[in-house]
Amino acid sequence: MAKKLMKGCEAIGEAAIQAGCRLFFGYPITPQNEIPEYLSARLPQVGGTFLQAESEVAASNMLYGAAGAGCRVFTSSSSPGISLMMEAMSYIAGAELPVVVVNIMRGGPGLGGILPSQSDYFQATKGGGHGDYRVLVLAPSTVQEAADLTQDAFDLADQYRNPVMVVGDGLIGQMMEPVEFKRSVTPEDLPPKPWATTGCAGRKPNIINSLFLDPEQLEAHNWHMHRKYQEMAREIRWEDWKLEGPVDVLIVAYGTVARICKTAIEALRARGVKVGLFRPITLFPYPEAPLSAAVEKAGKVLVTELSTGQMLEDVKAVVAGRKPVSFYGRVGGMVMTPEEIEHEVSKLVGQA
Amino acid sequence: MHSEIIMAGFGGQGVLLIGKLLAYAGMKAGNEVTWMPAYGPEMRGGTCNCTVVLSDRPVGSPITRSPHALIVLNLPSLDKFESTVRPGGVIVVNTSLINRLPARTDVLTVPVAANEIAQEEGTPKAANMVALGAFLGATGLGDLGVVKEVLAETFASRPKLVGLNQTCLDRGYEIGKTCAAQARS
Numbered sequence: 001m002a003k004k005l006m007k008g009c010e011a012i013g014e015a016a017i018q019a020g021c022r023l024f025f026g027y028p029i030t031p032q033n034e035i036p037e038y039l040s041a042r043l044p045q046v047g048g049t050f051l052q053a054e055s056e057v058a059a060s061n062m063l064y065g066a067a068g069a070g071c072r073v074f075t076s077s078s079s080p081g082i083s084l085m086m087e088a089m090s091y092i093a094g095a096e097l098p099v100v101v102v103n104i105m106r107g108g109p110g111l112g113g114i115l116p117s118q119s120d121y122f123q124a125t126k127g128g129g130h131g132d133y134r135v136l137v138l139a140p141s142t143v144q145e146a147a148d149l150t151q152d153a154f155d156l157a158d159q160y161r162n163p164v165m166v167v168g169d170g171l172i173g174q175m176m177e178p179v180e181f182k183r184s185v186t187p188e189d190l191p192p193k194p195w196a197t198t199g200c201a202g203r204k205p206n207i208i209n210s211l212f213l214d215p216e217q218l219e220a221h222n223w224h225m226h227r228k229y230q231e232m233a234r235e236i237r238w239e240d241w242k243l244e245g246p247v248d249v250l251i252v253a254y255g256t257v258a259r260i261c262k263t264a265i266e267a268l269r270a271r272g273v274k275v276g277l278f279r280p281i282t283l284f285p286y287p288e289a290p291l292s293a294a295v296e297k298a299g300k301v302l303v304t305e306l307s308t309g310q311m312l313e314d315v316k317a318v319v320a321g322r323k324p325v326s327f328y329g330r331v332g333g334m335v336m337t338p339e340e341i342e343h344e345v346s347k348l349v350g351q352a
Numbered sequence: 353m354h355s356e357i358i359m360a361g362f363g364g365q366g367v368l369l370i371g372k373l374l375a376y377a378g379m380k381a382g383n384e385v386t387w388m389p390a391y392g393p394e395m396r397g398g399t400c401n402c403t404v405v406l407s408d409r410p411v412g413s414p415i416t417r418s419p420h421a422l423i424v425l426n427l428p429s430l431d432k433f434e435s436t437v438r439p440g441g442v443i444v445v446n447t448s449l450i451n452r453l454p455a456r457t458d459v460l461t462v463p464v465a466a467n468e469i470a471q472e473e474g475t476p477k478a479a480n481m482v483a484l485g486a487f488l489g490a491t492g493l494g495d496l497g498v499v500k501e502v503l504a505e506t507f508a509s510r511p512k513l514v515g516l517n518q519t520c521l522d523r524g525y526e527i528g529k530t531c532a533a534q535a536r537s
Contacts, residue, residue, distance in 0.1 A: 005376050005387070031391060115392060142410075175414050176372065176387035178379045256414070263412030333392075337417045 003178040008143045008168060009034030011179045012076065012102055013042060015150035020185040021072040021100070022048030025062040027055055027081060030114040031170035032104035035076040056081040060088030067097035068208040070196025072154055072187065076102035079120050080111055082128075089163055090129030094210030096225070098157035101135075102150070102166045104173040105306075107333040115333025116169035118255060121310035124167050125284040132222050134229045135163040137283040138237075139254045143177035149281070151183065156235060158193070160228055167283065169306060171256040171335065229285070237281035238290050242269065243297060247276040249345050250298035250323075252291065252315050254280050257304055257336070264341035275345055283311070291318045300348050304328045304341060353383070353408045355493050356416040358433055360401035361425030361446075366480035370423070371402040373484065373506065377498040378406040386414040399428050406493060421491055423483050425466065426450065444487045444528070446479060462490045462531045469523050478520040485524025490532040496525050 006014070013035045016024070024039045036052065043050040053059035059075050066073040077085060082103045092099055105120045107113040124137045136156055140146035146168060153164040197206050212218035239258075242265055243250070253261045258279040268275045278294045280287050295301060301323050303312045309327050319325050328344045330336045346352035357374065359367040368389055375387040389402040403419070405411045421442040424430040427450045430443075437443055439458040447453075448467030464486040466479035481503075488494050500518045507513045 003379060005372070005379055005385070170391065171388065171414065174389055174391050176375060177411075177414075178385065259411070260413040260415075262410075266412065335415065337415070338413050339417060 003180045005176050006143060006179045007034050007174060007176050008146050008172040009104065009174070010038045011143050011147040012150045012166070013038035014181060015147040016074050016100070016154070017042060017046055017048070018181045018184045019072065019151040019154040020187045020190050021074055021154060022046065022187055023066050023071050023073040024048070024075065025051045025053050025059040025066070025073070026075045026077060027053050027059050029078045029081045031106060031173050032076050032078050032102065034173065035102065035104075056084035057087070060085035063099050064088050064092050064095070064097065067092060067099045068095070068197050070193040070198055072098075072158075072190065074100035074102065074154075076104065078104050078106045079108050079117070082120065082123070086123075086129035089135065090131050090133060091210045092163055093129070093133035093135065093225075094131060095208050096161040097163075097208065098154075098161050099163045100150070100153045100157055100166065101163060102168070105167060105169045107331065113333040114170065116171045116256065116306060116335055117331065117333060118167075118169055118257065118306040119308075119310065119331065120167065121283065121305070121307060124165050125286070125314075133225060134284055135165045136160065136232055136235065136285070137165045137167060139167050139281060139283050140172060141255055141258050141279060143172065143175060143179050145281075146172055147179050147181060158190070160232060161195075162228065167255070169256055170333075233285045235282060236285050236287040236290070238287040239277075239279040239281060240290070240294060241265070241277040241279065243276035243278065243294055245274075246297045247274045248299045248349050249273070249275045250278060250294055250301050251275065251341070251345070252278045252280070252301060252303045252311070253305065254283065254311065257306060260336060260338055261304065261341050263338035264345065267338065267342055268345055273345060273349055273351065280311075286314050286318075288318050291315065295319050295323055298323060301325045302328065302344060302348060304336065304344070306330055306335065353406065355406045355421065355491075356419045357404045357406070357421045357423070357487070357493070358401055358416070358419040358436075359404070359423040360399060360429030360433055361480070363398055363400040365400070365425045366477070367400055367423070367425060368402050370480045370484040371404045373499055373502050374406070374494055375404050376502045376506075377494050378404075380498050380502060381495055383408060384411050386411045388414040399426070399432070401429065401433075421487065421493070423487050424450065425480065425483060427452070430454065442487070442491050444483050444490065446483055448479065460490060460532065460535050462486050462528050464524055464527050466524065470520050473519050473523070474516050478517050481517045481520035482524035485521035486528035486531075487524075488521070489525035489528025489530075491528075496521065
């Protein structure tokens with residue numbers, strides 16, 4: 001397929017269709033409305049269903065039902081809407097069902113604003129709802145990657161029978177870039193889901209539930225899920241950028257912030273500052289071992305995020321006191337410029 | 353080649369559209385491109401802008417604080433962005449609606465009476481195309497022919513508009529080209 005110029009939100013919508021997803025349940029919220037807008041036109045063309053629910057709570061429970069029936073299904077929302085979906089996410093995780101959730105993050109807390117943010121990192125990577133569960137979290141940095149990771153999200157969700165979340169910010173949702181859909185599957189291509197509640201004529205009923213009143217059973221279930229989350233470690237993805245040799249400063253950033261850092265790094269390198277970037281692509285599981293190796297090459301570490309310091313905690317855990325870690329954050333919808341990153345790095349190397 | 357361009361005007365003047373055409377044409381010509389609209393809360397008739405980056409390598413930041421070129425269709429946009437343009441850059445000014453020229457002397461100013469010219473061709477709505485044409489003529493960033501092709505594709509469902517808009521692109525292009533040639537001589 002030829003390259004198309006698409007908004008991040010539209011590319012995510014098309015990627016879901018190319019992944020064989022035919023069901024979308026959601027409720028509008030800025031800055032991700034182009035996803036439901038796109039799918040409301042596109043899904044009927046491929047025999048799918050677009051449904052605008054009465055609320056995020058309803059949409060997320062529709063997701064629960066459709067996933068239980070064995071369908072590829074997804075929703076998208078933005079921060080406050082994602083919070084409303086967290087009860088269902090916990091049930092879906094507990095019932096071990098595959099769903100894909102896209103969060104185009106905006107500034108918070110509360111209703112916050114509509115501009116770009118990464119302040120839902122804790123919510124995405126540490127569970128989000130109640131109970132001891134995790135979701136696999138993917139963080140694209142380009143529109144192409146948003147499309148690729150959305151397609152992968154459906155496969156990973158099915159593979160682990162677990163929710164997978166794709167997190168972006170308003171920049172990646174609203175930005176247009178060339179994108180190409182590299183593979184295309186239809187629902188008929190997908191492997192069967194023998195655990196799904198599809199009608200039990202001729203077989204034992206399948207039961208989908210997250211209620212375990214017997215504590216021994218629930219403990220066993222919790223450890224079973226824990227082992228699954230540990231197995232997900234083999235899915236870690238990351239990008240090393242300009243880290244071939246030792247660096248004075250290692251920047252750790254994800255999503256669109258990482259590409260802003262790349263512009264800063266080019267400018268810094270042009271004036272001889274040795275600086276490189278480590279970009280986690282999976283936020284859970286976190287790429288701990290590759291980050292640890294990158295830290296070994298660095299004099300200092302700079303974490304930069306659109307939050308007051310959330311991923312910072314995971315980086316500090318990996319660095320474990322080996323190198324000084326500093327932080328630069330912008331919040332509330334304000335986005336750092338490459339010049340600000342340059343300035344922060346310059347301070348660290350004594351050039352500011 | 354790496355160029356960051358901001359286009360700005362009132363909502364409804366079509367700055368997002370000319371940004372898309374420029375980005376789309378850049379992609380067709382084999383460049384890396386990004387198009388980023390400012391999507392903050394704005395009221396009808398408020399200001400509107402987008403940033404296009406054209407590059408021969410993967411684009412890092414899709415937003416910029418110091419563009420290489422600026423296309424402004426109204427006065428508030430000139431007031432807001434004039435000081436941000438890099439020295440040696442280009443400012444295309446819609447003199448139909450902007451009653452002053454940039455004070456900057458370290459940039460190339462391309463004045464173009466975009467609304468009047470578009471009106472002569474049939475509708476002032478195509479003022480954005482005149483301005484885009486002037487930008488292409490002055491900077492050489494983007495091929496006029498490819499932009500016209502992309503325009504025809506974009507307006508495929510309204511073929512009547514294609515010729516008019518293409519003529520407006522041409523008229524702007526000549527002004528931009530002449531202006532840049534005079535600056536060089």
